[in-house]
Amino acid sequence: MANLSIKYLGAEFKNPTVLASGVTGVTAATWRSVVNSGAGGITTKSIWLNEHKGHKNPTIITTEHWMMNAVGLPDAGLEKAQQEIDEYNKTKPAPLIASVAGGTMDEFVAIAEKMKDLPIDILEINISCPNVEGEFGLPFACVAKDARKVVEEVKKVSGKKPVIVKLSPNVTDIKEIANACAEGGVDGFCLINTLGPGLYINIETRIPVLANKVGGISGPAIKPLAVKMVHDVYKATKLPIIGTGGITTGRDAIEIMMAGATLVGIGSAVYYRGLDVFRKVANEMNEWCDLNGVKDLSEIIGTVKM
Amino acid sequence: MENKTELPIVLEIKKVVEEAENTKTFYFDHTLNSKPGQFVMLWLPGVDEIPISVSFDDGEQFALTVFARGEASNQICGLKEGDKIGIRGPYGTMFNYAEGENLVLVGGGYGAAPLRFLANEAVKKNCKIDFMMAAKTKNKLLFVDELREMKNVTVYIATSDGSEGFKGHINETLEKVLKEKKINKIMTCGPELLMKAVGEIGDKANVQTQISIERYMKCGFGVCGQCVMDPLGIRTCVSGPVMNSKVLNMLEEFGKYRRDAEGRKQYFNK
Incomplete structure (x- = not known):
């Protein structure tokens, strides 16, 4: 029985699996049920200061290789988020990472400031959603100086809460973006957000199925890219990383940790293996550790021999 | 890994039946393999995608009954034979019953749709059915003639305005039948407050009650x-x-x- 517990930016996770933002994370009851399904921690669906409407359906389609979504970050705003966070905090079974989103620099700063006093462990700045580009333009995570600026401004108002940035894979050089965030004072990273956007056309009607036409790609197909980018960011910054993108099995989770991730985000795999994918992945990691003589899982972080 | 896919397939509407005010049933020649209670996501290309419960499935053909109440359902109800829509599914859980059981089905408004599929299947398994239907008014009742013609199905109707059947709440009919007959299971689909009341009556009478949310x-x-x-x-x-x-x-x-x-x-x- 290996020790799977991991400390990340001051919070204790019983195992490295974390619910990725955007998958099932709408209510406190769901966060709790995901922890009951074995997750070491929770990331909320992105929280906005004010109500934000998502896209119309269809919003999510899937094949055995990939999932594509354009849900469009729907959220009722701060008041609802506060109620859910307070509700979760009554019995808080695992650390809570609050993902926040905004359309402008000011909106990010405003929501981050509100989060400062709430009972959350880590603040995740979602500056990389590809599904609100039509509304707000190129995400901040795609321009180094914008990424740095948003981190700097958020850090000024976020008090003692650790701040991590959700990075986009849709960039020429993710190291450049990560370094800019590091210079801005970020405490860690979560990567990768969805790839693309991509396009899926129903050939009988010649119409894209997603109402938003294009959507971010996740799922097993994007895992090699996630592993590579996690390694790039780990090498470039040495800051602690939540590695996510197509992680479906314990072997996948071990692999992305070897690339440099401290925690492992799981999202689309809720579809591929059910809600208890968290328990399955943690059990599989434990078995691998036992077979390979690893006593403490944290030993493997960043140990890939490149 | 299991070969999983959730993409709509596009089907042509084979037949349209007007069931009641603002309610139509659309038939498709397609093997859906659904069970009573399950639903599909119905995609109207370029408009929206909404969950709709299956109202008929004989293995070769299936049907969806759509009540026009929002933008998407209104547009769907304007579709004609030969028009095309997309389908994903079937999804979700089903109503469960055993051979030869006595079932009470309580449908409120368009909630009667999945219960019609259930009734069709359950009579094949020698079940006896008391089908109770509630609606605001006569024009909103679904499948009444069809259900009355079915063997082993007894139909009870309650309307709020008394335009057909009993004037008032279907719950009174339910309580009466539960007292008079040995009922194995109650299945209900309709407005949530109606279903909550049905569940309470079922619990009190110690009859298993299945509710479609x-x-x-x-x-x-x-x-x-x-x-x-x-x-x-x-x-x-x-x-x-x-x-x-x-x-x-x-x-x-x-x-x-x-x-x-x-x-x-x-x-x-x-």
């Missing part, structure tokens, strides 16, 4: 998190829509509120 959905396969119920975070699309009243009694939001597209609580009007 409606919640706002995006994906239909357990990922989007929109259809969850408090306080257990149960996902209606995979743990429902059909749930036992004993489970729903643990879900404090049942009969009180549901979540909208932004996750906000929307309370039912009492």
Whole structure:
């Protein structure tokens, strides 16, 4: 029985699996049920200061290789988020990472400031959603100086809460973006957000199925890219990383940790293996550790021999 | 890994039947392999995608009954034979019963749609059915003639305005039948407050009650998190829509509120 517990930016996770933002994370009851399904921690669906409407359906389609979504970050705003966070905090079974989103620099700063006093462990700045580009333009995570600026401004108002940035894979050089965030004072990273956007056309009607036409790609197909980018960011910054993108099995989770991730985000795999994918992945990691003589899982972080 | 795919397939509408005011049934020549209580996501290309329960499936053909109440359902109800729509699914849980059981089905308004499919299947398994239908008025009753012609099906009707059947609440009919007959199971689909009352009557009479829940959905396969119920975070699309009243009694939001597209609580009007 290996020790799977991991400390990340001051919070204790019983195992490295974390619910990725955007998958099932709408209510406190769901966060709790995901922890009951074995997750070491929770990331909320992105929280906005004010109500934000998502896209119309269809919003999510899937094949055995990939999932594509354009849900469009729907959220009722701060008041609802506060109620859910307070509700979760009554019995808080695992650390809570609050993902926040905004359309402008000011909106990010405003929501981050509100989060400062709430009972959350880590603040995740979602500056990389590809599904609100039509509304707000190129995400901040795609321009180094914008990424740095948003981190700097958020850090000024976020008090003692650790701040991590959700990075986009849709960039020429993710190291450049990560370094800019590091210079801005970020405490860690979560990567990768969805790839693309991509396009899926129903050939009988010649119409894209997603109402938003294009959507971010996740799922097993994007895992090699996630592993590579996690390694790039780990090498470039040495800051602690939540590695996510197509992680479906314990072997996948071990692999992305070897690339440099401290925690492992799981999202689309809720579809591929059910809600208890968290328990399955943690059990599989434990078995691998036992077979390979690893006593403490944290030993493997960043140990890939490149 | 299991070969899983959730993409719509496009089907041509083979037949359209006007069932009642603002309610139409669309038939498709396609083997859906659905069970009573399950639903599909119906895609109207370029407009929207909505969950619709299956109202008929004989293995070769299936049907969806759509009540025009929103933008998408209104546009769907304007479709004609030969028009094309997309389908994903079937999804969700089904009504459960055994050979030869005595079943009470309680349908409120367009909630009668999945119960019509259930009645068709259950009579094949030698079940005896008391089909109770509630609607505001006569024009909103579905499948009445068809159900009356079925062997082993007894139809009871209650309308709020008394334009057909009993004037008043269908619950009174339900309580009466439960006293007079040995009933094995109650199955209900309709407005949530009606179903809550049916569940309470079933619990009191110690008769297993299966309830079909409606919640706002995006994906239909357990990922989007929109259809969850408090306080257990149960996902209606995979743990429902059909749930036992004993489970729903643990879900404090049942009969009180549901979540909208932004996750906000929307309370039912009492």
